[in-house]
Amino acid sequence: MASKLTDVRIRNAKPGAKPYKISGGHGLCVFIMPAGAKYFRLRYRYAGKEKMLSLGVYPEVSLKEAEAGAAQAHVLLRQGTNPSEDRREKKLLLRQAERHTFAFAASLWVEHNTPRWKPATLEKVRQYLDKDLLPSLGKRPLGNITPMELGAVLERIERRKALNVAKKTRQWLAAIYAFAIAKGLTASNPAIHLGSIALYQPEPKNHAHIGLEELPKFLKALETYDGSVLVKTCTWLGLWTANRPGITRTLKWSELDLDQGLWTIPKGREGMKRGYSHVTPLPTQAVEALRTLEPITGRYPYVFVGRNDWRKPLSDGAVTGLLKAIGYSGKQTAHGFRHLVSTALNEKGYDADWVERQLAHGDPDEIRGTYNKAVYLDQRRTMMQEWADYLEDALRSEVLQTVRKRSDASR
Template structure:
């Protein structure tokens, strides 16, 4: 049996015209090449054939390391496994793991989920992926991503004050890794499962500023005194009569109105409508009259409330709020705050909460049970909003709301 090689023997081995071996115990040897390079090798037999296993380059791989690798190879042989084939398969598996990136997993998840999403949700998910999640994680092997790494990613979002984005990102990261596990891209536990445990507390929500019913007389007086030719004034009045969101109100299209039927039909996936819900709004008589008068001034535009400088565009996002500031209600009333005001007033007057919620377009109408009229409470809401418009007129006339 050959003796154990020493560092001195290997260092002193000089190159010759041909490669030769320094033999150690149990098939281990060092191949000394003509260029002076020295390679660890292990001879073994498998399936009746003699084979050679490469164990590294000396001195980067020392004697102890080479002997350890040789011992591991012999253990594989005892179990009936070819060490060379085992190494090849291990390299292939490692290469496959490295190829399974977070970007690959995220895109597979997005393709799967987006088939079930409405367009606004799909666009929002795409935006969050492209802006916040893919830049730091896209090329990372998914098997190497740790909970701490994901925490750092979400913390960056929180630090810029985007707490809602951070919350949604935590949910979607959890879903991405769940999908990766289910499809075989990842084995083991979900590294995003505990992200909520380190979520930074979101700042207290400041509701959109809005007046109380007792403050309406003075407000309506100042609103009525504002120039009648003001597009923001008309948009403000329609918001007061309908409780629709500012985004869909300022971008209202003439094509969405049926003034003979007294209806405003917002189609599904309409820009400005939260979650892209469809919504039908009954118009009180006061709103119908105003819109008929307004058509003489803005009927040339597709928009009911066209922009001041370009009728091909709608009223600007801050148009109504600028007007509210001019009449002295900065910080006291916002365009969105009308929804809070109307909701509070209608609920205090004991209208059916389901009617109020439907008027505010809360919840997906496609998931509301029942027939169209019953599910959407159209006729009930028509009377409720007419009552509300009449109450506003009473306040104008008497200077105070009736109990």
């Protein structure tokens, strides 16, 4: 009967000119190599043939660990399983799992859904993946990613106050993992409970804005403002176009074609929601007002330059300061002009799609399958000119008459 293997016995075994083994019973042995390396091996029989299973190198693998490995192999043998084949299969599964990274699953998910998505949706998904998910998760095996790891990714998004992005990201993470499970790429979905740790997202509040019946009084107060002509024109431009305040105050001369009466906001422009491009028709009143500013700021990048540094745009509090100065603090905000214009145009009976496009709501690629960034431009040009004329009339009237459309714009 072979002597029991002990650490002392293995440690004292000296290398010889040829490899030899010392046995410890039940097939467990240690091969001593001429160079001094000592390998644990398990000799066993399967299907009538003698086999050998490697259990590691001493002392990196301890005797206790080697004995545990041998005991596990004997359990498999009693179950009719070849330990060597079992190990080979597990290694193959592990290699496959390593190849099944988050990036791999995400790319298959995108490819699968591309035919059913609109171009804008596809672009949005890729932007979210490239910016927020792939940098930290891309190379990670799907099965190794934990809920805590995904939670950390979402927390980074929430810290920059992008709660809508975080919400969409949670949905897409769950969808990617559901797809991966169905494809056999992983067995679990760590994204399934992420909603329970989402930050509370309050209901959006409308920005303060006056009613249409107050418009004549407001416009008269605005017209009598005798402060900065830049701030005053910026305020009027917000009324004439309904563009976002941040976009309006950072308007660049390079974005304007006054001869054509167009303001083109390029894709990726800072301050533009989700970086969409947008074309704004300019009514004649806006063109005239902007031309009066060319001798003042035409040599600078920005139309509405900063008071202290003409290389920078107007501050974000400039229009707020004007509204306070004319007595409308808390009653009307720069962003509230968008609500005011939207209400008026809808009450005038204009097509809702024209109004939504003028307000740059949503991606232009998603509007009724039209893939022209200047969708409804002709209709909107007529609509916004009529709106500017309406403001001009309101400025000169004592009582605003019932809101009505001047003429039927071509549909």
